Amino acid sequence: MMKIGEVNSAPRATADPPAVRLALIAIALTFLALFLFIPVIAVFVEAFSKGVGEYLAAISRSESLAAIRLTLMTAAIAVPLNVSFGLAAAWAITRFEFLGKQLLITLIDLPFSVSPVIAGMLFVLLLGVRTPIGEWLDNHNIRIIFAEPGIVLATIFVTFPFAARELIPIMQAVGSEEEQAAIVLGASGWQSFLRVTIPNVKWGFLYGMVLCNSRAMGEFGAVSVVSGHIRGHTNTMPLYVEILYNDYQFAAAFAVSSLLTMLAVATLVAKYFLERRVAPEVRSAAQDQQLAEAAA
Numbered sequence: 066m067m068k069i070g071e072v073n074s075a076p077r078a079t080a081d082p083p084a085v086r087l088a089l090i091a092i093a094l095t096f097l098a099l100f101l102f103i104p105v106i107a108v109f110v111e112a113f114s115k116g117v118g119e120y121l122a123a124i125s126r127s128e129s130l131a132a133i134r135l136t137l138m139t140a141a142i143a144v145p146l147n148v149s150f151g152l153a154a155a156w157a158i159t160r161f162e163f164l165g166k167q168l169l170i171t172l173i174d175l176p177f178s179v180s181p182v183i184a185g186m187l188f189v190l191l192l193g194v195r196t197p198i199g200e201w202l203d204n205h206n207i208r209i210i211f212a213e214p215g216i217v218l219a220t221i222f223v224t225f226p227f228a229a230r231e232l233i234p235i236m237q238a239v240g241s242e243e244e245q246a247a248i249v250l251g252a253s254g255w256q257s258f259l260r261v262t263i264p265n266v267k268w269g270f271l272y273g274m275v276l277c278n279s280r281a282m283g284e285f286g287a288v289s290v291v292s293g294h295i296r297g298h299t300n301t302m303p304l305y306v307e308i309l310y311n312d313y314q315f316a317a318a319f320a321v322s323s324l325l326t327m328l329a330v331a332t333l334v335a336k337y338f339l340e341r342r343v344a345p346e347v348r349s350a351a352q353d354q355q356l357a358e359a360a361a
Contacts, residue, residue: 105326105330108319108322108323108326109319109323109326111315111316111319112316112319112320112322112323114315114316114319115316119316119317119320120316120320120323123314123316123317123320123321124320124321124324126317127297128296128297128300128305129305129317129321131297131298131300132300132301132302132304132305132321133302133324135213135216135298135299135300135301136282136301136302137282138213139213139216139217139220139281139282139301140220140278140281140282142217142221143217143220143221143224143277143281144224144274144277144278144281146221146225147221147224147225147227147228147277148228148270148273148274148277150225150228150229151225151226151227151228151229151230151231151232151273151277152228152232152270154169154173154229154232154233155229155232155233155235155236155266156236156258156262157169158170158233159233159236159237159241160236160241160244173225173226173229173230174226174230175226176222176223176224176225176226177226180286181219181223181284181285181286181287182286182287182289182290184219184222184223184286184287185219185286185287185288185289185290185291186290188209188210188215188218188219188222188287188290188291189210189290189291192209192210192215193210194210210291210293211291211292211293211295211299212293212298212299213298213299215291215292216288216291216292216299216301218291219284219287219288219290219291220281220284220287220288222287223280223284223286223287224277224280224281224284225277227273227276227277227280228270228273228274228276228277229273230273231269231270231272231273231276232266232269232270232273235265235266235269236262236265236266239265239266243261243265244257244258244261244262247260247261268339268342271339272336272339272340275332275335275336275339276332276336278332279328279329279332282301282302282325282328283303283325283328283329284301284303285303285304285307288301288303288304289304289307292304294308296308302321302324302325303325305321306318306321306322306325309321
């Protein structure tokens with residue numbers, strides 16, 4: 066019989082042998098090195114292979130600046146719209162019962178199941194100049210496909226699930242008790258939404274925004290179909306990297322790629338810190354809800 070304070074030195078039945086743990090850690094580190102660290106280092110090595118002067122010249126040429134400007138403009142339009150949609154969809158799904166609720170949830174996941182290239186083709190088939198809608202737009206000097214609006218539409222389509230999919234589980238875990246209490250105490254619907262709902266989901270809101278922005282800036286498939294690859298006009302940064310690489314301008318291609326790589330690293334850092342804030346809030350909300358249900 067063990068005495069109080071005495072530690073059981075026998076290995077636990079559920080503990081993995083040290084060799085197994087070391088092997089799993091080695092496999093994970095090897096995988097990260099091969100598929101993450103080495104490629105990222107290679108991008109910057111190739112980007113600066115011809116010196117800092119060539120690097121700065123590559124990212125400051127007019128076509129590079131046009132690609133950067135179009136990428137930032139597209140993200141600046143797509144992200145607020147998708148985050149607003151995600152917040153509205155999450156609010157409707159978690160707070161109300163209505164006809165077509167399951168259909169809405171399914172449609173939110175549609176871009177995850179459709180190839181981005183197919184999504185771009187759908188826009189071309191719908192709004193191209195050879196279609197009735199596209200012909201009418203062309204007659205009124207409105208260009209959607211092979212122009213900036215088409216790029217924005219394609220980006221909105223492929224990125225709109227991200228914010229909604231982050232906010233829905235958080236709002237489900239938080240519940241509506243605090244909002245109902247605010248209404249009972251005399252708050253209006255907007256006051257309850259702005260002062261109770263938004264503060265409760267703010268970290269998930271920012272998390273969804275970060276993911277949406279990252280995908281918007283890095284989208285290639287759908288944008289490639291609807292852009293037309295017009296240099297200096299409809300090339301985003303990923304498309305411009307492809308053009309430079311196909312033209313054998315490898316240093317310039319990796320220079321522009323390094324900007325996207327830095328964006329990806331910044332996204333991972335932001336994602337890490339936001340996850341640390343989101344997870345405890347969701348866990349605490351879920352525990353509070355379970356306690357409330359148990360008390361009832």
